[in-house]
Amino acid sequence: MSNVQKQIDEIEAEMARTQKNKATNYHLGTLKAKLAKLRSELINGPGGKSAGSKDAGRGFDVTKSGDTRIGLVGFPSVGKSTLLTTLTGTRSEAAAYEFTTLTCIPGTMKYKGARIQVLDLPGIIEGAADGKGRGRQVISTARTCNLILIVLDSGKPLTHKKIIEAELFSFGIRINQTPPNVKLTKKDNGGIDYQEMVPQTQGMNADVCRLVCKEFKISCAQVILREDITVDQFIDVIEGNRSYIPVLYVFNKIDSLTIEELDILDQMPNYVPISSQHKWNMDELMEEVWNKTNMMRIYTKPKGQVPDYDEPVILHSEGSPTVEEFCNRIHRGLMDQFSHAWVWGRSAKHQPQRCGKDHLLEDEDVVQIVKKAG
Ligand SMILES: Nc1nc2c(ncn2[C@@H]2O[C@H](COP(=O)(O)OP(=O)(O)OP(=O)(O)O)[C@@H](O)[C@H]2O)c(=O)[nH]1
Ligand SMILES: [K+]
Numbered sequence: 001m002s003n004v005q006k007q008i009d010e011i012e013a014e015m016a017r018t019q020k021n022k023a024t025n026y027h028l029g030t031l032k033a034k035l036a037k038l039r040s041e042l043i044n045g046p047g048g049k050s051a052g053s054k055d056a057g058r059g060f061d062v063t064k065s066g067d068t069r070i071g072l073v074g075f076p077s078v079g080k081s082t083l084l085t086t087l088t089g090t091r092s093e094a095a096a097y098e099f100t101t102l103t104c105i106p107g108t109m110k111y112k113g114a115r116i117q118v119l120d121l122p123g124i125i126e127g128a129a130d131g132k133g134r135g136r137q138v139i140s141t142a143r144t145c146n147l148i149l150i151v152l153d154s155g156k157p158l159t160h161k162k163i164i165e166a167e168l169f170s171f172g173i174r175i176n177q178t179p180p181n182v183k184l185t186k187k188d189n190g191g192i193d194y195q196e197m198v199p200q201t202q203g204m205n206a207d208v209c210r211l212v213c214k215e216f217k218i219s220c221a222q223v224i225l226r227e228d229i230t231v232d233q234f235i236d237v238i239e240g241n242r243s244y245i246p247v248l249y250v251f252n253k254i255d256s257l258t259i260e261e262l263d264i265l266d267q268m269p270n271y272v273p274i275s276s277q278h279k280w281n282m283d284e285l286m287e288e289v290w291n292k293t294n295m296m297r298i299y300t301k302p303k304g305q306v307p308d309y310d311e312p313v314i315l316h317s318e319g320s321p322t323v324e325e326f327c328n329r330i331h332r333g334l335m336d337q338f339s340h341a342w343v344w345g346r347s348a349k350h351q352p353q354r355c356g357k358d359h360l361l362e363d364e365d366v367v368q369i370v371k372k373a374g
């Protein structure tokens with residue numbers, strides 16, 4: 001065991017021993033900061049780049065293609081390769097022995113007009129993020145995905161889910177979370193200026209903030225907390241290299257479960273039960289993938305022609321994208337020529353509606369761009 005891993009274990013043991021209360025809150029804050037620093041060191045070497053930076057653990061060299069990228073992550077033999085083949089038609093060897101897949105196999109599927117790249121990956125086990133097997137490469141590649149499918153064998157213990165989550169976590173991936181709404185501005189002088197815009201109920205206060213900053217050698221900064229966060233989330237802000245990625249839990253091999261066992265699984269959020277071998281419930285999986293990747297279809301309509309429903313322009317957006325974002329997606333420079341747009345569909349008050357560049361679009365709107373005269 002490496003020296004760094006030993007220190008990590010010691011701190012984790014100390015944290016487990018320490019009762020959570022007001023008096024120990026500060027001490028725990030310092031321990032959490034130390035732990036985060038050691039984890040970065042473990043992944044990148046001492047003084048190395050922090051997790052997630054370009055030269056940190058290298059992923060597999062697979063070119064991005066399509067509108068979005070999803071990765072299949074899980075223990076060996078849960079059925080990732082079988083799923084890739086079922087979804088995309090690309091053959092990836094599947095077999096009953098562990099570590100059948102030794103590299104990253106890409107495939108593509110089309111759904112609602114969007115081209116989705118799916119990455120089959122080698123299986124990972126506990127300790128993957130610290131370099132066991134190809135674990136680091138797998139998780140580095142997972143960091144490049146817009147959505148991760150954690151594939152689980154529904155006949156195996158649920159503890160596997162926790163282990164995979166912990167591996168992703170220690171590599172700087174935050175699943176199904178949004179980046180903390182915190183502003184941190186480093187300064188040259190003036191100490192730590194700490195402001196709470198909303199009451200903090202999960203351990204943050206001015207002293208904890210100062211202690212954690214000190215651990216990271218930040219002595220002067222403005223810190224504004226715009227939501228109620230945990231100390232761990234504050235450390236995430238300081239380290240600044242986390243990847244916030246949505247996750248779906250795909251419970252495979254449900255063909256070998258009883259109805260009662262299936263009912264228990266049914267109560268978990270973000271989960272999709274499937275059988276990749278029997279192609280069961282693929283429709284729900286595709287729909288959940290669609291919902292989690294925040295894609296929107298906008299159809300173009302050249303003047304005097306019917307809209308092109310086969311090749312939508314795909315926009316990624318948490319909320320509604322603007323006409324301007326749509327134009328920029330088609331090609332740079334289009335906005336220079338933009339006069340107005342005709343919009344049909346859910347976002348239009350009448351069909352069509354004449355709109356400016358700030359108009360907010362909805363899924364499946366049809367847009368015709370009118371260029372400036374001359
Ligand atoms: N019963 C059942 N078996 C399945 C299903 N999907 C895959 N399998 C079997 O599970 C075994 C492992 O499948 P793989 O697709 O190789 O699993 P993997 O996760 O890619 O495995 P590694 O590449 O070794 O990590 C094979 O024997 C598959 O036939 C399923 O839906 N139901
Ligand atoms: K296998």
Ligand SMILES: [Mg+2]
Nearest residue numbers: 080081100101
């Ligand atoms: Mg495989």
